[in-house]
Amino acid sequence: MLTSNVLFGQTKITLYSDQAETKINKEIYGHFAEHLGRCIYGGIFVGEDSEIPNTRGFRDDVTGALIDMKIPLLRWPGGCFADTYNWKDGIGPREERPSMVNVHWGGVTEDNSFGTHEFLDFCDLIDAEPYINVNVGSGTVREASEWIEYVTSSNISPMTDLRKKNGREEPWDVKYWGIGNENWGCGGNMTPEYYADVYKHFATYSRGAEYKIACGASDIDYNWTDVLMKKMQDKRNLMQGLSLHYYTITHNWSKKGSATDFDEKEWFTTLSKTLFMDELIQKHSTIMDKYDPNKRVGLIVDEWGNWFDVEPGTNPGFLYQQNTLRDALVAGINLNIFNNHADRVKMSNIAQTINVLQSVILTKEDEMVLTPTYYVFKMYSVHQDATLIPANLKTSKYEMDGESVPAVNASASTKDGVISITLCNLNPNESENVELSLPADEISTASGQIITSQSINDFNDFGKNETVSLKEFSVAKPKDGKLTFELPAKSVVLVQLK
Known part of the structure; x- marks a missing residue:
C-alpha cells in the first residue's frame, strides 16, 4: 500500500442492495x-x-x-x-x-x-x-x-x-x-x-x-x-x-x-x-x-x-x-x-x-x-x-486554488453473489477513511485490489519494470454491518465482498 502522507479525509458510503435492478x-x-x-x-x-x-x-x-x-x-x-x-x-x-x-x-x-x-x-x-x-x-x-x-x-x-x-x-x-x-x-x-x-x-x-x-x-x-x-x-x-x-x-x-x-x-x-x-x-x-x-x-x-x-x-x-x-x-x-x-x-x-x-x-x-x-x-x-447497486456517497473535498471536487468517486454492483465496489481517490496528497454501510446479508470474506504509485506522473515504459499495475489491497472483514478501510491518496481501488 503506497501513500504519500498520513493525512485523512472522511468518506461514508451506504449501499442499497434491495434496490439493485439496473444491468x-x-x-x-x-x-x-x-x-x-x-x-x-x-x-x-x-x-x-x-x-x-x-x-x-x-x-x-x-x-x-x-x-x-x-x-x-x-x-x-x-x-x-x-x-x-x-x-x-x-x-x-x-x-x-x-x-x-x-x-x-x-x-x-x-x-x-x-x-x-x-x-x-x-x-x-x-x-x-x-x-x-x-x-x-x-x-x-x-x-x-x-x-x-x-x-x-x-x-x-x-x-x-x-x-x-x-x-x-x-x-x-x-x-x-x-x-x-x-x-x-x-x-x-x-x-x-x-x-x-x-x-x-x-x-x-x-x-x-x-x-x-x-x-x-x-x-x-x-x-x-x-x-x-x-x-x-x-x-x-x-x-x-x-x-x-x-x-x-x-x-x-x-x-x-x-x-x-x-x-x-x-x-x-x-x-x-x-x-x-x-x-x-x-x-x-x-x-x-x-x-x-x-x-x-x-x-x-x-x-x-x-x-x-x-x-x-x-x-x-x-x-x-x-x-x-x-x-x-x-x-x-x-x-x-x-x-x-x-x-x-x-x-x-x-x-x-x-x-x-x-x-x-x-x-x-x-x-x-x-x-x-x-x-x-x-x-x-x-x-x-452485473447489477448496479444504488449508493449514497458523502465525501470530503479535494481543494486547489479556491476550487474543489469530491475527493472520492465510486460505483458498486452485484453479480454471482459478489458485491464489487470501485473507488477513486482524486486527492494526490491525502488518504480517505472510508466507512461502508453494507446490506444485512452475511458477509464472510472481503478482498481488494489497488492501482497507485509514488508519483502522479508515473507510467510504464518499454524495457523497464512496470511502475503502475494491479496489486493486492488488504481489507478487514466487515463488522456489525460496517466495513472501514483507508483509501490511499491518488488511487483506484476495488473491494469485493461475499
Whole structure:
C-alpha cells in the first residue's frame, strides 16, 4: 500500500442492495480502433510474414492482453476515417486491394490490408462484440446497405455471393452499427435537422442492422440531442442508440498539455474536467427522457478519454501519447459515472485501444507495454453485466486554488453473489477513511485490489519494470454491518465482498 502522507479525509458510503435492478451492460467497457497512427498497423495487425509472433497476422501479445482484460466490444473503422472509407476497398485478396490516402490522420497511404474480414476475424479471436461504423459523410445509402448485407445476410444475393467468394460462407453476427460519425464536424459539417433526415434515409435501408446508432452530440451541444430525439419520435424502429463524444482536454485544443510532464494543478484540472462527464450525461439524458421516458434509446458514449499533446518527436497526426497514473484515475472516474447511469448509458468506447490517445496498450516493434488505463479496465471487468447497486456517497473535498471536487468517486454492483465496489481517490496528497454501510446479508470474506504509485506522473515504459499495475489491497472483514478501510491518496481501488 503506497501513500504519500498520513493525512485523512472522511468518506461514508451506504449501499442499497434491495434496490439493485439496473444491468450494467458489458458494452460499457468497450474500446475503439480507428485507422489512425499505429493503432491498427503495428498495434493490432502486423501481417502473417512478420517476425513478431502472430496468429493470422494479429499480434499474439496484444491478443492475449486484450483477452486477459476481458474486452467486450470493439468499434471500427472510425472515427473520422470511417467517413472516407469504402468498405469494398478492404475485401478480397490483399494484393488486389486499392490504396487510399488517410486524409484525416497524417496523410499516410492506407493499403487496406486490414478490412472487414480481418476486423471480424480479430473480434472472434479476442471474443469481443464488433461495432461497425458506416460511411455517411462521403458514402452512399447503397454502399452502406450492401456492407450490412455482405456481413449479416444469409439470403442468396450478389453480396452474399461476394462474401462467399472471399472465403466466408456463413454471415457474421454483428449487432451494432453506427450510422455516421461526428456528422456535425469531420463527417460532413451538417446541422442536426439535416443529419436527422440523412440518418432516416440511411437507417431505412440498413436492413440487417439490429441495433442502429445515430451520431449524437459533441459534449454540450444539447440542441443536437433535442433535434434528433424529436425528429425520430415517429421512426422509433430506426434508432436504438444515440452517441455522445467528450474528450478530457486539460488546457485547450491548440495546447493540450503533456501526457507525462504535468504538475498538481494540471492533475486537478484534468480530474475536474473528467467529472463533467456526469453533468453531460445527466443533461443529455433529461432531453432524451422528454421524448423517450421508457429509456428505449441507449446513450452511447463511443468516444471518450484524455487527449494530450503527442509525444515529442512523433507524427502529430498519429496522436501517440503516454499514459500515467492520472490516466488511470480518469478511466476509473468515467467508468464509475457510466455504471451509475447504466439505466441510460448502454455502451462506451474509450479512444483508443492501442498507440492512440488514452490507450490500454502501447507497442514498439516487438515490445508491448500495458498502461495504467489497461489495469483499470482489467480491475473493473467485474462490473460487466452485473447489477448496479444504488449508493449514497458523502465525501470530503479535494481543494486547489479556491476550487474543489469530491475527493472520492465510486460505483458498486452485484453479480454471482459478489458485491464489487470501485473507488477513486482524486486527492494526490491525502488518504480517505472510508466507512461502508453494507446490506444485512452475511458477509464472510472481503478482498481488494489497488492501482497507485509514488508519483502522479508515473507510467510504464518499454524495457523497464512496470511502475503502475494491479496489486493486492488488504481489507478487514466487515463488522456489525460496517466495513472501514483507508483509501490511499491518488488511487483506484476495488473491494469485493461475499
